[in-house]
Amino acid sequence: MKTFQTYSEVIASVGQEVAVTDWITITQEQVNQFAEATGDHQWIHVDPERARSGPFGAPIAHGFLTLSLIPRFFESAFAIEGARMGVNYGLNRVRFTSPVPVGSRLRARLTLQAAEPLEPEGLQMTWLVTVEREGADKPACVAESLARSYGARA
Template identity: 45%
Template sequence: MRLLDAIGMVVESSCRFHREIRFPEVVTVGIRSAGPGNSSVPYEFALFVGDELAGEGRFVHVYADSRRPVAVPPTIAAAVRDRLGPATPQDEAVAAHAPRAFATVADLEAAKGEVIGVSAWHTIDQERVNQFAAATEDEQWIHVDPGRAASGPYGSTIAHGFLTLSLVSAMLWEAYVVEDVKVTINYGTEKVRFPAPLRVGGRVRGTVELIGVEHTPRGSRIRTRITVESDAGGKPVCVAETVVVVS
């Protein structure tokens, strides 16, 4: 007997591990959701070994009949809302996203090719977009006019791509730190792309991968690739290579 008229399908999933998990370690799983959408429910989860965050990820359920997406069943929507309780200490640990610490540049260099950190989530609301538009004199209606944008190509206002890019420096600080460094200088950004629009009201965070370290007489150049994702899922909203010089 079918209990629901719709079928729930996992259309997207991802997981990022911060350490190995070995048998017979006991794993505690925390799961939360921002709430149901029209036909989908996004979930975030975290894996803990004791009090240590071992991994985190997300998955998205989409509900459909035999041919097309349908509304999230009321019983599922109610269950998701009812189970969104107050934050636990483990929730706060995930939200804090303490930067990954490297004692020296040499320690960082040993992590070449690895994900070296993940930033906190940043909310992009209309006020922030309006302030960026005023500061840069880019006040196109798709950014600052919610009424007109509602009938536009994206169904709402979207953030400037360069607003998203401007958060990269903050995301890098949140993702990792080299403890013996005294001075950090932004040397440049390369290969910037905005694969998907960021709708106003969403949240973004950056995942930082170390491409490599180049040593020069004036300091070490740290080259990273940052992939900025939206909590709505789908393609990244920004991918960029960054270079900082540390000494």
């Protein structure tokens, strides 16, 4: 995990890949829970038997489930000393570039694209998040994520 001591250290990292997370495994239980939470019960996600004869040969995770892992990836990849709070500020661009079959292992590469001070005592960061699937040629998801941090030293 990368630990920044100040917002100035974060700003100095603009343009760099800051972290590569550990792998996490996507389970059918996660997919089913996501379907329950969102109401998206499409068979390609929640019916493993039917999905085996579908276009991907297995059930796949919802694209938005993959996207929703970004806070988990951030949490495990970097910290800012003294920050009281971090918030998701939104997304600029998201693409789901390949499917995520249940049982896949995912990790994220985090590249800091921009960092701008917010008054008082805050920082807005723009992250390029590339979610990789182990063994796949293409990433599962590429997103530009905006995050804000409050309370650390400048």
